[in-house]
Amino acid sequence: xxxxxxxxxxxxxxxxxxxxxxxxxxxxxxxxxxxxxxxxxxxxxxxxxxxxxxxxxxxxxxxxxxxxxxxxxxxxxxxxxxxxxxxxxxxxxxxxxxxxxxxxxxxxxxxxxxxxxxxxxxxxxxxxxxxxxxxxxxxxxxxxxxxxxxxxxxxxxxxxxxxxxxxxxxxxxxxxxxxxxxxxxxxxxxxxxxxxxxxxxxxxxxxxxxxxxxxxxxxxxxxxxxxxxxxxxxxxxxxxxxxxxxxxxxxxxxxxxxxxxxxxxxxxxxxxxxxxxxxxxxxxxxxxxxxxxxxxxxxxxxxxxxxxxxxxxxxxxxxxxxxxxxxxxxxxxxxxxxxxxxxxxxxxxxxxxxxxxxxxxxxxxxxxxxxxxxxxxxxxxxxxxxxxxxxxxxxxxxxxxxxx
Numbered sequence: 134x135x136x137x138x139x140x141x142x143x144x145x146x147x148x149x150x151x152x153x154x155x156x157x158x159x160x161x162x163x164x165x166x167x168x169x170x171x172x173x174x175x176x177x178x179x180x181x182x183x184x185x186x187x188x189x190x191x192x193x194x195x196x197x198x199x200x201x202x203x204x205x206x207x208x209x210x211x212x213x214x215x216x217x218x219x220x221x222x223x224x225x226x227x228x229x230x231x232x233x234x235x236x237x238x239x240x241x242x243x244x245x246x247x248x249x250x251x252x253x254x255x256x257x258x259x260x261x262x263x264x265x266x267x268x269x270x271x272x273x274x275x276x277x278x279x280x281x282x283x284x285x286x287x288x289x290x291x292x293x294x295x296x297x298x299x300x301x302x303x304x305x306x307x308x309x310x311x312x313x314x315x316x317x318x319x320x321x322x323x324x325x326x327x328x329x330x331x332x333x334x335x336x337x338x339x340x341x342x343x344x345x346x347x348x349x350x351x352x353x354x355x356x357x358x359x360x361x362x363x364x365x366x367x368x369x370x371x372x373x374x375x376x377x378x379x380x381x382x383x384x385x386x387x388x389x390x391x392x393x394x395x396x397x398x399x400x401x402x403x404x405x406x407x408x409x410x411x412x413x414x415x416x417x418x419x420x421x422x423x424x425x426x427x428x429x430x431x432x433x434x435x436x437x438x439x440x441x442x443x444x445x446x447x448x449x450x451x452x453x454x455x456x457x458x459x460x461x462x463x464x465x466x467x468x469x470x471x472x473x474x475x476x477x478x479x480x481x482x483x484x485x486x487x488x489x490x491x492x493x494x495x496x497x498x499x500x501x502x503x504x505x506x507x508x509x510x511x512x513x514x515x516x517x518x519x520x521x522x523x524x525x526x527x528x529x530x531x532x533x534x535x536x537x
Contacts, residue, residue: 134172135219139201143172159199176210177202205230212251212258213265214243242271249280256287259321260299267303267311278319285324293410296325300409304367307356309349325409328375328401341374343459351455365418366448368411370455375401376423391427398423418445425449426456429466432488437473437481 136143143161144151150164151172161172177200204219208230211217215237219228227234236243242265244251244258252258259281266273288296303312316322323330332338333345348370355362379397384390398420405411411419426449428440440446450470457467473484 134170135175135204135207136172137175137201137204138172139174140172143174174201175204175207176200177206204228209245211245212261214245215241215269215271216265217245240269240271242266242269242273242277244277248277249284252280252284253287256284256291257295257299259285259288259319260303260316263312263315263319263321264303264306267308267315268306281319281321285320288321288324289408293406293408294412296409297411300325301364304349304352305356305362305364307353309352309356309367310346313346313349326371326375326405327408328378328404329372332374332378338374338377340456340459340461341377344373344455344461345370347455347458363415363418363448364411365415366422366452368415369419369422369452372401372405372419373423375404394424394427418448421445422449422452426453429453429470432469432485433492434485437485441474 138146140153140159140161143163144153147161147163151161154160154162158173158176163170163172208217208219208228213236214231214233216233217229217231218233218237220226221228231245232243242262244262262273262277262281265271303309303316306312313322316325317330317333333342348367352362352367376394376397379400380390380393383393383396388396402411402416402420421443422445425440425443425445428436429449443449453462453470454467456462457464469484469488473481476484
């Protein structure tokens with residue numbers, strides 16, 4: 134909702150159901166039932182008094198811009214013409230102060246004002262251009278694309294926490310694959326994830342690129358199906374090529390594989406902090422997904438049972454499946470774990486013994502799994518057999534969680 138009412142006036146009107154957010158431009162979030170309505174005050178023009186009140190960096194980036202104005206001025210301050218359309222609830226009309234309707238019908242993304250100046254004011258506008266183009270199926274006009282090459286490194290001026298949020302908007306909107314391709318075409322992916330971008334075109338990392346595209350495609354499917362998606366899984370896939378490369382370099386220096394993996398994870402995440410900072414609440418489960426990949430290889434003794442009970446097993450197994458689909462690892466390992474998850478006690482014992490024989494180079498002469506080796510859900514006890522029996526279902530899911 135856009136209004137000429139100032140943020141404090143809006144908060145006073147809705148009282149406890151409203152709170153102010155933002156620093157660059159203050160907004161009001163109004164709680165309306167189970168929804169949050171974002172209310173923005175019309176912004177003023179970009180000259181004269183407005184320039185004096187705006188706080189800018191030495192390079193021209195707007196740091197704070199709480200200058201209010203009219204509806205027409207607000208329209209001129211919007212990023213794109215197709216994003217500067219207003220619905221007037223009073224007469225149900227659409228107000229267009231530029232070429233918004235024309236560009237909307239033509240599927241064209243056009244920047245309002247001088248594109249280079251607008252990108253310098255807020256480099257995130259380049260990412261917004263990619264997001265709108267991917268989400269709406271629009272084509273950026275030549276004027277919108279031309280300055281990106283000269284301005285994309287200005288993304289380094291943007292706080293890394295804000296870039297993390299913008300990255301989520303790019304990849305969690307149901308158009309992750311298209312957004313990824315647009316980012317690479319414009320050189321913006323290299324500005325966000327340079328340690329990954331430099332590897333994607335190398336032949337030895339073709340499987341990693343296939344894995345990343347598979348993860349993005351799976352994310353799009355889950356979003357379209359209304360299922361939850363965790364940033365931890367997404368970033369585990371995004372940074373996987375960089376992790377592999379750093380592991381390789383550390384192992385060449387004589388570091389044991391386990392030590393190399395731990396140090397590589399820390400190095401990759403530390404390098405990310407300067408660009409796209411992954412919050413700790415996502416970085417920790419992301420590292421667990423990576424760590425469990427090595428544990429899938431160790432199938433002796435009680436280790437498979439312990440791994441199956443790990444709270445991050447489901448997400449890590451989905452990641453293992455992506456690695457198999459990309460050709461990075463053999464499909465037989467994934468098949469083994471699929472069988473292990475559904476087998477009963479005897480079936481699991483046979484599978485572990487088979488894995489031991491394979492690892493030692495011996496012939497697996499155990500034959501097929503017995504017909505009764507599929508796990509069956511335990512029947513619920515009948516109520517009232519004797520005092521003290523509550524009939525509770527004591528079955529469990531072996532610690533598995535829904536896919537992250």
